[in-house]
Amino acid sequence: MLETSSISVIKKELQQMPKEVLIQHFLRVAKYKKESKELLNYLLFESHDEANYIRQVKEEVEAEFKTINHASIYYVKKGVQRIHRILNKYIRYSGKKATQIELLIFFCYQMKLCKTNYKRSKVLNNLYDRQIVSISKALAAVHEDLRLDFEEDLKQIL
Numbered sequence: 001m002l003e004t005s006s007i008s009v010i011k012k013e014l015q016q017m018p019k020e021v022l023i024q025h026f027l028r029v030a031k032y033k034k035e036s037k038e039l040l041n042y043l044l045f046e047s048h049d050e051a052n053y054i055r056q057v058k059e060e061v062e063a064e065f066k067t068i069n070h071a072s073i074y075y076v077k078k079g080v081q082r083i084h085r086i087l088n089k090y091i092r093y094s095g096k097k098a099t100q101i102e103l104l105i106f107f108c109y110q111m112k113l114c115k116t117n118y119k120r121s122k123v124l125n126n127l128y129d130r131q132i133v134s135i136s137k138a139l140a141a142v143h144e145d146l147r148l149d150f151e152e153d154l155k156q157i158l
Contacts, residue, residue, distance in 0.1 A: 026040065035089070038089075038093065039093050042093040042094070043093075046093075047094075050094065050096065050099060053094065053099070054099055054102055054103065057087070057090045057103055058103070058106050060086070061083060061086075061087055061103075061106065061107060061110060062110060064079075064082075064083045064086065065079075065083065065110045065113070065114060067079070068080065068083075068114065068116075070115050070116050073116060073120055073121050073124075076114070076116045076118075076121070076124070077121050077123050077124055080111065080114070080124055080127065081123075081127070083107070084107065084127060087103055087104075087107055090103065091103055091104075097138045097141045097142050098142055098146055098150075100134075100138050101135055101138045101139060101142065101150050102150070102153075104131050104134055104135050104138075105150065105153045105154060105157060108128060108132065108135075108157040109156070109157050111124070111128055112157060132154075132157075132158070135150075135154060136154075139151065139154075
């Protein structure tokens, strides 16, 4: 079985390659996995305007919450978990703590607005609580001014 090189070895090799070869390699990587293409799209087109990126993600999350089937708590749980997976993917693409906090606060706010009471389901209640913990941990890594703004938003969803 072939061994995969470490990131540092790959980085050194990429630094030695000509620009044209790098472009071919990136396009080839993007062709095989949807997530790779989405990440490349974020890095090329979205990363320079983080506020617009956050707005687009919020719109998508809000639209997804509106499509949740409220026939039973099971469907609500599956729908919220699916939205959470999508949101985590977008947060990973950004890699910025401020974006993570803002999007997770928005997710929790949308859960509170959901027609079904999330506290009726242990799974949804635990998911909500984990997001609060994630927000609190990420708050420690942001600038003090941002932290104060986010703490105000956090109080609204608690």
